[in-house]
Amino acid sequence: MGAGLLEAGRPRFATGDGSPMSDKIDFKKTIDAYHATAGQFRVVEVPDLQYLMIDGHGDPNTSVAFTGAVETLYPVAYKLKFASKRELGRDYVVMPLEGLWWAEDMAAFTASRDKSRWDWTLLMMVPDWIDRGMVATAVADAGAKNPPARLDDLRLERLAEGRCVQTLHLGSFDDETEVLARLHDEFIPEHGWSMVGRHHEIYLTDSRKVAPEKSRTILRQPVAPRRPGGEGQRRPGGEGQRRPGGGDR
Secondary structure: OOOOOEEOOOOOOOOOOOOOOOOOEOHHHHOHHHOOOEOOOEEEEEOOEEEEEEEEEOOOOOOHHHHHHHHHHHHHHHHHHHHHHHHHOOOEOOOOOEEEEEOOOHHHOOOOOOHHHOEEEEEEEEOOOOOHHHHHHHHHHHOOOOOOOOHHHOEEEEEOOEEEEEEEEEOOHHHHHHHHHHHHHHHHHHOOEEEOOOEEEEEOOOOOOOOHHHOEEEEEEEEEEOOOOOOOOOOOOOOOOOOOOOOOO
């Protein structure tokens, strides 16, 4: 990958004045951190954002908890969108599913490929004007009939990532391995950074609806200046992972 270095300014929000909006806003277009280019590593400053989150552990291919998290996040996210439009006059596009991935022993991601030891957090970004009261109401509404299995595990929480390096991966999830190796072992150390935080993926396409070669996934890694004489901390990659909505490729 002929990765170039692009510095990005602070992300732009379309709701800077805090006034109600009559037009539907798509934060994928207005927040710079949701922009990425295939074949290019890009440095972005990710603002503190708030998300609906559900944690889990274990093989995402077989985990009932993983499936339950996906099936819980979407209905609550749509309840919030409709409530925002109805009650606040603020309409927006529901954001894509995202995932944080890690493991205590990194060999679980590489040598042993022991997916039973993987940890993950599935999340969906929601606008800053969504408060805990609105989330509580959306959870209650989603649970009124045929409640999703993991409603009690859902929370609203902010995530502060700061400076990150990211790229757009086109194609099968299994093919992320080579891209991540270049990111982790070449680009980040060559620019004097260490990896911090957790491996972050943003799923711009639904793998249930598109062919593997047409999948579009933002791969993001938070970074910080490397300490003199220190080594970067290796974080989990995406090799062979199942992504929300689809199986291994």
